[in-house]
Amino acid sequence: MKQDFKLTKKKLLGKVPALKLLKRMLLIRRLEETLGKLFADSEVKGFVHLSIGQEAVPVGICANLGDDDYITSTHRGHGHLIGKGGDPKRTMAELFGKIEGYCKGRGGSMHVADFELGVLGANGIVGAGTLLAVGSGFSAKYLKNDRVTACFFGDGASNQGMFHEAANLAAVWRLPVIFVCENNGWAEFSPQSSHQAIKNVADRAAAYGMPGVTIDGDDIEAVHAAAADVVDWVRDGRGPVLLECMTHRWQGHYAGDPQPYRDQDELAAVTQHCPIERFKKMLIKRKTINSDEFEAVATEVELEINEAVEFGRQGTDPDPRDFMSYIYAN
Amino acid sequence: MKQDFKLTKKKLLGKVPALKLLKRMLLIRRLEETLGKLFADSEVKGFVHLSIGQEAVPVGICANLGDDDYITSTHRGHGHLIGKGGDPKRTMAELFGKIEGYCKGRGGSMHVADFELGVLGANGIVGAGTLLAVGSGFSAKYLKNDRVTACFFGDGASNQGMFHEAANLAAVWRLPVIFVCENNGWAEFSPQSSHQAIKNVADRAAAYGMPGVTIDGDDIEAVHAAAADVVDWVRDGRGPVLLECMTHRWQGHYAGDPQPYRDQDELAAVTQHCPIERFKKMLIKRKTINSDEFEAVATEVELEINEAVEFGRQGTDPDPRDFMSYIYAN
């Protein structure tokens, strides 16, 4: 019964939704490119993990979610936040450590969270987001509020005991949770082959009695279509699904990582998979959009990001002596 | 490559090895029946988990191991220890809390361990034994000493994150570890269906890229034969295997548990699976042994257990003020 999940055919998207997806992907791309520069210039500090090249996954998934639905995220979380509709301004402000930021400057890159959008936070602990997803799945089922949770995690995270416990519990309790594996083939400096003896993380779904499928995570239409199927299934109360999206990490593990461990040819080839370029070309070829329309979106994004940077930079520094606040809720 | 593991046909055992297996199973059975009584009489304290009905698993597996090989165990560990050749006397002495006991009275039922026999200890933490097995597997591979580790764990334990991490690591590193799941269908007062959405724990093997098979764990010849295949495979350096043995827990979760949560018909039926009775009948039917020979073994066992009880009871109490010793090794 649980195993009869099947993906339906990819739907071709019309102009309006297509441009929307393009724009979200571009927003993530430009935001992160900018962050990379700001980090190099020491304007942004700490650990910053960029998801450049992986934009199709959060954008394709979240396009199928409502504002009420939940997501849980990872250390590489800007894409998930922006994908869910997050505000580049508040993101930037957070990265500048300002009061206007998502976490009032307390959290930084690894903790951006948005209560209104059900973004339960980026997370500095690999695997921990999967636990929180069980919780939001539990509350949604208990409160019967029809919300689903998309739980993003990496190939590396799938080796964490927390993932195992979360997936098993979600399955026994048939919770409305989508386990979205962003398989970029790397966990820090370790290739997938060195951290697990399987090729597809989706093969782990059977261990929990849930359906598991693997798709091309750099093909936004494929992600979008698969997500639609999965969201329906899950919202229907048929239990969790594991959706593995094969993708590519273009940059180092963190901003500033020179990647000496990576094969230079492999690295040079990653841009071929560019989800934005691929989608744009396809849309133009299909005549869904023309290149002017694309450029218009790109310009909008440029502006939005520039504005966000200025917003962040001009933000208010918290009073350093105010470090007691928010430790406890009232 | 890794997936081409197959069980070969069950071999019929001759008289000598058959009586040996019978005797080990009987030793476990009588030892634990006696422990149950001693516990009821408050001569033995703490938490005592009996494996009555499950004797074929440790006995069938360990019959294929040498004294040098390792096992890791669980909270339900007397059977594993005795199966590996452990001494009923020192076991009893431990349960009486005496110096002559396996742990000098410090550990009790949940910690019996035998350095000489490579028994890395019963364990009070569900799932923790699987971690230790990765360690003995690692040392065996690194030191090239040809030892294998049999890692016993329950259906309930297979939901622990520790199991997941252990299985994955053993598989990536191709360690000589046999993951032996004793699936008795219960985790304390919870039936398997309430703690996992799968029927066979062996289905989890694929998640790690290791072979997984399920057998009748109450059929000692089946366990013995499967173990022979698995031990060969693992000792050959072909990586870990998950062997699931379906078995039955006759008694409560712990000695003294009245099992109100259990269906009385199911409970009444468990003895049908008795691995000792089944094997004995089969051997007599096959004329491998006759019932006198069985009785002779049973009498031997009776004596040995009685002796063990007396040994334990007469043991030396540790000086209560000596609680500092063994906290640190020299």
Next chain:
Amino acid sequence: MSMGFNTIAGAINQAIAEEMRRDETVVLIGEDVASGIFGVTAGLIEEFGKERICDTPISENAIVGCAVGAAMTGMRPIVEIMFQDFLTCCMDPIVNQAAKMNYMSGGAFSVPMVVRSPGGAGIAAGPQHSQTFASWFMGVPGLKVVSPSTPADAKGLLKSAIRDNNPVIFLENKLLYFEGGELPDGPNITIPLGQADVKREGTDVTVVAVSGMVPRAVRIADELSDEGISIEVIDPRTLYPLDTKTILASVSKTGRLVTAEEGVLTCGLGAEIAALVSEQACDCLDGPIVRVGTPHVSYAYNQAMEWATIPDEQDILVAVKKAMGCE
């Protein structure tokens, strides 16, 4: 306020039931909570059903993590971890998720949840089923830590913990479960977190005792009062935030301090209180501060050895004498 009589186990059961009746976002999650280890949660399943009394797989990380996520999204979960020893299996969701979520998110997400867990030695359960970890959690900003010693305190404090908007670690004691005591009736009787209770007034020596050590300290106070020594027994009840005012006031009065906890002494509750007093009330001290607790060892299965390890009345007595300078 009318009075009943019950055990601590019964008081906890009542507190859970009353809060579940009062607020339907309260649920209980843990291993075999429907059956109820030590009988504490037994029977709740009949009234609240398995949607609210949730048995789980053996997955401590997922149990606590589920509660954190649920608390972030509108629930008030109570989690049971069967033995404090198993808290080692879910430290991350407690320490890095629950405790820090409100802070990390700049106040966006609070985590109103309770983690209940019994600890303590005395039943020959061996080294892995007898520990007390209060001081670990005291040192984690973002958590509150509670440890009651009477049925009334257990009930009133657990109700406050459930209503609190922060993660509360609620540490119970196996041996105390079945000690009886008075229990006020009425579903709205709560005890605020952060208030110590003076269990016995006195003038010569302050004994700050917690959990299982409280009744022992009270017995010693009774005994010594016959000798004319007047002991004040303070039970902080909430270990974080600690009611430092009550402790300091008592020490100012008596000039002598003994602390008594069951956990290992090193970096424990007693250490924290000794440091507090030696920083803020050192002028008032007329003698050494003496700590009672488990020395730096594990608990043996052998019961005579186990009981020789657990701090008892005799240890408190010796400590009081030492604090008074009559060694």
Next chain:
Amino acid sequence: MSMGFNTIAGAINQAIAEEMRRDETVVLIGEDVASGIFGVTAGLIEEFGKERICDTPISENAIVGCAVGAAMTGMRPIVEIMFQDFLTCCMDPIVNQAAKMNYMSGGAFSVPMVVRSPGGAGIAAGPQHSQTFASWFMGVPGLKVVSPSTPADAKGLLKSAIRDNNPVIFLENKLLYFEGGELPDGPNITIPLGQADVKREGTDVTVVAVSGMVPRAVRIADELSDEGISIEVIDPRTLYPLDTKTILASVSKTGRLVTAEEGVLTCGLGAEIAALVSEQACDCLDGPIVRVGTPHVSYAYNQAMEWATIPDEQDILVAVKKAMGCE
């Protein structure tokens, strides 16, 4: 003994390499140890290969658990947990397995292993990548706990830790990694566990400082010596077993005590030392015992706020003045 010069990171690297050359049962296990986070273990893979420098999946429980099992069966593994914050993910194999194995088995199985892990704030790494958990482990019988502050100490102590037959938690500090210092040559120079080092002799106030606080305390000692105040700086180096003799002797001499650690104060190292002194040397005290450390908060990402939280020279200075009664 000839002298070299190196950083703490370099000293740790050398200690591992020398012990691996000396004893082939020594291996290094952890996430990306072949590459070497913070460069500490970089280059070892070239000499020792991947059989001995073992990169693992992200599975902290399995990493530590593997080391425990390997240590029980003839190896001396060194484990790296990338950040102390992730120790929350492997508390069970540390606390319930490694620490108790020798005891639980009545001495049958010892667990000679080292868990190395960097802690500390100061690099805007946020609440989940900046913590220090020394006091948790100090309170776990069966563990030894080490925390060095100089290259020479780091090397000598790590070598002793590797040779020790017990599990040793070896806590490093990110900010100290690249501070340089003298380093004696010679593969057999070790420093015994359990011996404090007097980093600066003095007569007026004892400052017991650890890890990153040691250089800060020494700087304050320098500064105050200009004012004619003589400070004795003691670095315990091993936090368990603690060299109580050296500390008590110093306090007997100075009559004043300040403790300085980076971790959260509640139930921390300072609390333990304060309790020790107020029990065993209360007669010698001429003033309050003052603790320096992180107040009961997390570290913010915002760097100004982060640095306002981390205890610094100024905090030590204020504490010294307070301990001297000149508030």
